[in-house]
Amino acid sequence: MTAVVQETTTMDTHAEEAKWNKISNEEFKIWKKAIPTFYKHISTFKPRLHSNVTNQSRVHKTVVFTDKMFPDVTKGTLTTSVLLALGSDVYEIDVILPIGAHFDSAGNASDVIPQYDAFLKNFEQTKFEPRWKILNDTVEKLYFVNNNGIKFIAVTKGGSVLYFKDEISTAASQYIAESVEAGYSVSVRSDLSSDLSSIVLVTNITKNATEVEKEEATTATNSTTTSIKILDNVDKLGDVKRTIELKDISQCESCKFLKGKDVVVLCDADSTIRFWDLLKPEEEPSLTITDQSEGKLTSFATSTLLPTIFTTGSENGTIKLYDIRLLPQDKDTIDLGKENESLKVIATLSHFDNDSVADIIFSQISACKLISIGESGNVYHWDMSYLFAQDETNGEGNIDDSVVQSECLSFYHTGGFRRVRNVTQKRNTVTSDSIIDDLVCTVDSDDLLTVYIPFTARVETESEESTSNNI
Template identity: 60%
Template sequence: MTAVVLENGNVDTLAEEARLNKISNEEFKIWKKAVPTFYQHISTFKPSLQKHVTNQSKIQKTVAFTDKIFPDRTKGTLTTSVLLALGNDIYEIDVILPIGAHLTGQEASCKVEPQYEAFLKTFEQTKFEPKWRVDNNDTVAKLYYINSNDIKFVAVTNNGSVLWFKDEINTAVTSCLAEPQGASTAIKVNSDISNDLSTIVVVTTSTKESVSTSKIKIIDNVEKVGDEKRTILLNDSFVCETCKFLNGKDTIALCNNKSTIKLWDLNNTEDTPFLEFIDNTEGKLTSIGNSKIVSTLFATGSDNGIIKLWDLRSLSHDKKIEIGKDTESIREVALLSHFDEDPVSDIIFSPSSACKFVTVGRSGNVYHWDMEYLFSKGQDVDKDGKNSDDESIISSVLQAECLSFYHTGGFRRLRTDGSKKNTVACNSIIDDLVCTVDADDLLTVYIPFTARIASDSAN
């Protein structure tokens, strides 16, 4: 199909837009042919929030599930809750599900149809006040639900401060504050918490007059909560885009804006990374996700929608690795992709499954991946990090088999800055339960229905 041109030689923009939309729709129909889009459950909640900010739709938001589980068999419902951070305000909001979302087997059989009416009526009439607040009007960038040692959750702010909150106290009870920065200094903050919740890493990149420096802080979250266990200063203009713990709490990985991942061994006292891993073969790297079950498994995402699954053991033999050049024997465990090259904003591994993770596109769409097909075909890695089967699975087949669900919120999820990082959360108790937050504060809570339709999977 060619562009629609008028007699004067100009392109008819409306007709051209319609033509491109038609092409995109046809491509999408082909792309999602065998991907389930039905829901086991989906509900939306629009809380009426007591606002303390202007231009609320442009304020950064982030969500995290709590471990609240309150079943009510008489009503056939299950209540859980999410933490919602809006600017420097943090809310706890109850959401309701059918009781079968949590129970399994015979326990899941409840003859009572879910009765949502009373809950929803109360929800609509409630003016939610912030339960906690961050001082100095700093913006919350990330929430980590803890519920341990009398601490409910940890908040990391946009200036690099780390704050610990209790349930009954509305201000932070412990803090590890960021160093003051000049007014002309731009700050970028990334953070992660180890799988055992014992350690927090915060990476602050400061840029002034085009010169960037990054500082890594390793912070205690158990014995001396808030204490800096270690600080590593990077002076080589390393602009950190994301950071993650790998290999339990022993290794941290930082990805910069030039598709370079550097890894530090926290058991080593040296401040230099033990591995430099470069992969710009499929666009620029934008995100890293780490498995909560398999300590050496992680994924990278790029700005052209490519997701690669890696095993740390296959990368730890050289000081520097550049994919696509002198390391042909080193390759990803799997390669997947977003529709229409949708850039990868976030990667979140399942807290309860070794095979599942979700990726979030800049569009706000959420992709659910289940790698059981890959691992069941003998493509898992051995003790040396090598594929146990020499024959790799065709990428298109892998894509069709492993993309188990596709959630789209439509154009309402679009934001002016294009960032969807930390706007999606996975529940640690209820398998496949996901919550998303939109720019207008709408919370969407859903569980995908992942069984494939026979006629689709057969084609």
């Protein structure tokens, strides 16, 4: 009898999932309209990693492209590589693309049909060993720099910053975070300035709640302390150039450089954004903005090519694009929840099904492009060319958000969450290449690497076709 009940329950669960998927697919068809979901190129790689980690799917992962470019004209292929951090181990893994991927136009592409067989056979037989190791800590984020003999920088969950060379498996230079007392936890956020000269490191130290406090749903007063450190990345690697100590603020969700390396911005769990002008000695922020209009702010990002542009991402899937030059100069505090308080928003974008914004990455090649990552693992490609062209031709005017959404969402990539249910947090699990436009790599919970280039040409709708035929 028990077996029958279990079988019925399983069938009901599967039927419910099928029904939910059908509804979601129909909603998505309506939502995406003419957004392309075809690929110029897509490939997946499942490396066999030599790791002693148990329950590997729950280990923190982060990935970043290198600058490796090895074209083979005879085989019609291009080999590049990614750095993959799994816990305390860092691997370098080659991936293969069609040779035309690194050309700007199809006219430069090779006529040779790509020959992947030999590469893929070797890939499947290779057991990858970590090339670099971090002792007694976990990698939070990787920065590939290839500058002054340093190949990449690893920021750890404990708040250390480690500098690695190509030929040495341990850190060549480092900033070591101070040890934390028992009963406290640490969270870290960081950013690298666009000129590679500085790193901002934000460390949150929080007192863990006792069992009594958990039962009573209370927390200790002033339980979180936050420090901002600006580290030298040129002369004395890891040397602290400036420290700003903060009290009575919530955990930092994101920190970024703005205007090159002159301004540092923190976004915390209370949806408060603070700006520090590093050219001034003041310890207090020059501007504070509170925005809970879209729920909790979960992400903050800045453009490296347009140094005054920044975005916020919210838990309800809303992304807002701003220009710091449009912020009021006569105020030091703005609360968007109050009457008569507002900011000039360049654009408001949204994820499908209120998918919370886990991360935002600006393109290092095109000033108009950025990608956003949902907590689901889905990746949204945005091209703001349409919006910027409207400003140039029509001046500053209000464009309906739905029009901006449909014109600027250029591609939608479905992440691996439908294949792997027990996904970990998606921050730092997607990377955009700095050489090949639109080339993206994602890493899933089971270490699967997906490398793709979207096909972003739009398909004309029937109404558009008839209009063009009548002209």
